[in-house]
Amino acid sequence: MAALGARRLLRPGRRWFSETVPAAPSPPAGPLYPPVVASVTAKSKAAKSRRLQRFNQRVHAAATVEEKLRLYGKLQRPKYAVYPQTFALNADRWYRSFTKTVLVPGMPPRAAAAKAPVAAAGTTPEAGGAPEPGAEAPGAAEAPEAAKAPEPAAGAAAYLDMGELRSIVCDALLQESFYQKKKRPFLYRDQDHTPGPFLTQLVSTLAAFLSGRNPLLAASSLDLNPEVNYYWHHGEEVVVHGHRKGRVDPVRFQIDDNPHLQIRVPKQLPEVVPLESDLGDVPVIDHKPSKLPLFKRQYENKVFIGSKVADPCCYGHTQFHLLPDKLKRERFIRERLEDQIEVVYRSNGIASLFAWTAAQAMYQGFWSEADVTRPFVSQAVVTDGKYFAFFCYQLNTLALTAETIKNNPRKNICWGTDSKPLYDVVEDGNVKGFNDEVLLQLVRFLLNRPTEL
Amino acid sequence: LFPGVRQAQWLTKTKLVEGLPPAVQGIMDDPAHGLQELEERAKHAVSHARLWDTAQVAPRREQYCPVLFENLIHICRLMSGKYPSLSKRMLARNCRIAATWERESILLQVRGLSGILMNSMTPIPPVASKEEILATKEHVLETFYPIAPTIDLQEVNVYKELNDTGQCFGDGYPYSHPHTLFFLESANVRTDRFRPEQLRAKMLMFAFGNALAKAKALHGNDPKVLEQPVVVQSIGTDGQLFQFMVFQLNTTDLVSNDGVKNLVWIDSDQNLYEKAQCVPEVRKRVVTKPAGISGFQPDTFKKFLALYLHGTV
Numbered sequence: 001m002a003a004l005g006a007r008r009l010l011r012p013g014r015r016w017f018s019e020t021v022p023a024a025p026s027p028p029a030g031p032l033y034p035p036v037v038a039s040v041t042a043k044s045k046a047a048k049s050r051r052l053q054r055f056n057q058r059v060h061a062a063a064t065v066e067e068k069l070r071l072y073g074k075l076q077r078p079k080y081a082v083y084p085q086t087f088a089l090n091a092d093r094w095y096r097s098f099t100k101t102v103l104v105p106g107m108p109p110r111a112a113a114a115k116a117p118v119a120a121a122g123t124t125p126e127a128g129g130a131p132e133p134g135a136e137a138p139g140a141a142e143a144p145e146a147a148k149a150p151e152p153a154a155g156a157a158a159y160l161d162m163g164e165l166r167s168i169v170c171d172a173l174l175q176e177s178f179y180q181k182k183k184r185p186f187l188y189r190d191q192d193h194t195p196g197p198f199l200t201q202l203v204s205t206l207a208a209f210l211s212g213r214n215p216l217l218a219a220s221s222l223d224l225n226p227e228v229n230y231y232w233h234h235g236e237e238v239v240v241h242g243h244r245k246g247r248v249d250p251v252r253f254q255i256d257d258n259p260h261l262q263i264r265v266p267k268q269l270p271e272v273v274p275l276e277s278d279l280g281d282v283p284v285i286d287h288k289p290s291k292l293p294l295f296k297r298q299y300e301n302k303v304f305i306g307s308k309v310a311d312p313c314c315y316g317h318t319q320f321h322l323l324p325d326k327l328k329r330e331r332f333i334r335e336r337l338e339d340q341i342e343v344v345y346r347s348n349g350i351a352s353l354f355a356w357t358a359a360q361a362m363y364q365g366f367w368s369e370a371d372v373t374r375p376f377v378s379q380a381v382v383t384d385g386k387y388f389a390f391f392c393y394q395l396n397t398l399a400l401t402a403e404t405i406k407n408n409p410r411k412n413i414c415w416g417t418d419s420k421p422l423y424d425v426v427e428d429g430n431v432k433g434f435n436d437e438v439l440l441q442l443v444r445f446l447l448n449r450p451t452e453l
Numbered sequence: 454l455f456p457g458v459r460q461a462q463w464l465t466k467t468k469l470v471e472g473l474p475p476a477v478q479g480i481m482d483d484p485a486h487g488l489q490e491l492e493e494r495a496k497h498a499v500s501h502a503r504l505w506d507t508a509q510v511a512p513r514r515e516q517y518c519p520v521l522f523e524n525l526i527h528i529c530r531l532m533s534g535k536y537p538s539l540s541k542r543m544l545a546r547n548c549r550i551a552a553t554w555e556r557e558s559i560l561l562q563v564r565g566l567s568g569i570l571m572n573s574m575t576p577i578p579p580v581a582s583k584e585e586i587l588a589t590k591e592h593v594l595e596t597f598y599p600i601a602p603t604i605d606l607q608e609v610n611v612y613k614e615l616n617d618t619g620q621c622f623g624d625g626y627p628y629s630h631p632h633t634l635f636f637l638e639s640a641n642v643r644t645d646r647f648r649p650e651q652l653r654a655k656m657l658m659f660a661f662g663n664a665l666a667k668a669k670a671l672h673g674n675d676p677k678v679l680e681q682p683v684v685v686q687s688i689g690t691d692g693q694l695f696q697f698m699v700f701q702l703n704t705t706d707l708v709s710n711d712g713v714k715n716l717v718w719i720d721s722d723q724n725l726y727e728k729a730q731c732v733p734e735v736r737k738r739v740v741t742k743p744a745g746i747s748g749f750q751p752d753t754f755k756k757f758l759a760l761y762l763h764g765t766v
Contacts (some may be wrong), residue, residue, distance in 0.1 A: 179626050212534030222527045242638040
């Protein structure tokens with residue numbers, strides 16, 4: 001009753017005790033106040049993590065890959081300059097720990113239509129690529145070890161003429177070292193005089209010769225003396241001195257590499273092992289990277305595979321590295337560091353290939369917060385003109401920063417061989433002691449292609 | 454100072470024919486070689502050299518000129534998947550050439566770094582027929598009276614009359630026939646580069662020098678009319694403009710002014726593309742010129758490839 005009376009006293013239009021359900025809730029159903037988050041500018045750990053999150057969101061939301069790369073490398077701070085070709089002792093262990101790489105000695109088993117096992121004589125790999133019935137391949141693999149390896153290989157693969165390839169290689173070698181009249185090599189520039197041009201000739205003629213067999217090579221792009229750069233964070237350290245003293249910073253690395261030659265292709269090489277495979281252990285080094293010795297510098301954070309993002313040939317196939325005069329074998333032998341000779345080849349292979357594959361992955365839009373969804377595979381040949389070492393690298397993860405590495409079981413894998421000589425000596429227009437295995441491995445590298453081609 | 458080609462013609466006793474020889478034209482027009490598909494690849498090659506090759510915004514001429522050349526040669530070389538005899542070629546960089554001859558009692562010599570030389574195992578067959586060669590007898594070389602034809606040439610005391618092509622022929626060098634010479638004008642500063650006319654003259658002189666040295670190695674030092682003319686090709690570029698030349702040496706008898714002359718076919722000033730825009734040009738918030746290569750001429754690349762394939766196809 002009192003309520004009724006009260007209602008009549010109310011102004012018309014105001015339905016205070018109205019029975020009807022309001023049409024829409026006038027305040028929004030969500031929270032009444034903006035979310036309570038850490039500040040952006042405070043000097044606190046929460047603020048720092050919020051700033052990092054905002055940065056990550058900005059990079060995630062970048063429209064183009066160029067924009068992403070620009071934001072990724074925008075902040076310049078002192079970073080370790082990692083040199084793939086280095087004389088540092090046991091550098092390959094350090095590089096493996098920086099890049100979370102597992103080193104597997106020997107070459108990866110080729111798929112070979114998944115039928116024939118890896119043959120010691122190396123006859124099978126061609127069969128895997130050559131379009132023959134699979135029945136021939138096991139036959140060739142069994143036939144094997146009585147292996148005058150070239151002849152059965154030529155028979156089984158039916159196209160690969162070892163004699164022809166050998167003559168190409170020998171011609172290139174003789175042309176550079178014997179036939180062409182050159183002046184004497186400049187001091188400490190022996191590598192530019194003969195092995196450099198030899199490598200260029202060799203690769204260009206071999207690639208052209210094999211392009212009929214490998215359609216990927218026919219669409220490839222050959223770079224002479226390209227530049228490959230990659231910038232990444234791995235681990236954490238405390239800033240030692242300066243106005244930022246005491247803050248926890250990621251350890252930054254940059255690789256700036258100049259391979260002698262590289263072949264880039266428009267399609268990716270197939271993966272060698274599945275993405276989540278574990279083939280070994282990554283060495284853990286308790287020292288600071290500067291103990292390697294590695295030095296810090298601050299300059300532009302570049303990520304570059306050899307050409308810009310707009311290039312259709314954005315995946316890598318094979319790189320060829322020439323070791324400089326400073327790292328020649330005689331020098332190591334003279335200083336009684338024979339075991340470091342292989343370390344030089346390995347560190348060059350691991351560092352260069354990591355930089356290349358990681359840069360390729362970044363060109364596709366992946367980065368440490370957005371890890372790769374498919375493995376990136378590339379190959380490299382490291383040589384000093386006579387000794388050749390072959391490397392194959394599979395990039396499984398880019399997440400190497402301190403936060404992302406915590407729950408990341410994936411590791412990058414590098415297969416590598418020891419260095420073997422291609423020939424013994426060149427005398428009087430003859431190449432003595434030619435090693436067919438090395439040539440075969442090189443040819444296998446160049447013939448590598450995705451399975452659908 | 455002078456239209457250099459005319460002077461070079463007199464010095465080498467050569468008759469000029471405009472355009473490329475019919476043999477090369479035939480290779481260009483032959484559809485079996487699949488030159489159409491290569492257009493796309495050639496365009497990529499140009500874009501790579503001019504736009505994508507460097508981490509900076511735009512590469513300089515010293516960088517893009519050799520890279521463009523390498524890319525084009527790479528495409529040409531990949532044709533050896535189709536024509537296996539193309540692998541019988543060898544590229545020699547920084548080779549030095551020296552050749553000597555007498556011209557109306559003036560001793561002339563060509564020496565120097567002639568750029569990049571491509572040798573092959575088999576010689577290029579003669580491009581001009583016998584009748585054309587004989588017809589050159591009637592052709593009169595133009596003289597530049599009163600200007601001496603050796604103007605602008607450096608006079609030196611030569612102590613050794615050298616004739617060699619930078620490789621050791623006698624030792625059974627398999628790639629003994631000079632096939633094509635490549636000249637890259639890649640200096641950044643325009644004044645350091647040869648202008649097209651001078652570049653053509655330089656190409657002619659070096660092609661002649663190579664052919665002469667080869668002829669003397671094959672047939673001896675006596676001046677005579679060659680039974681098998683020696684053909685040497687030459688391509689010169691500054692990264693955008695291409696000059697093509699096919700030179701046929703018919704005679705080594707260069708002392709007199711009559712008789713059979715040598716022949717040269719020149720196709721000059723072929724643009725491979727009009728403009729390479731690295732950054733899009735924007736006027737008043739509107740993109741007027743998009744980034745990329747504009748005005749690509751596939752014919753120039755076809756000529757390049759035809760000259761490359763000439764002799765094996």
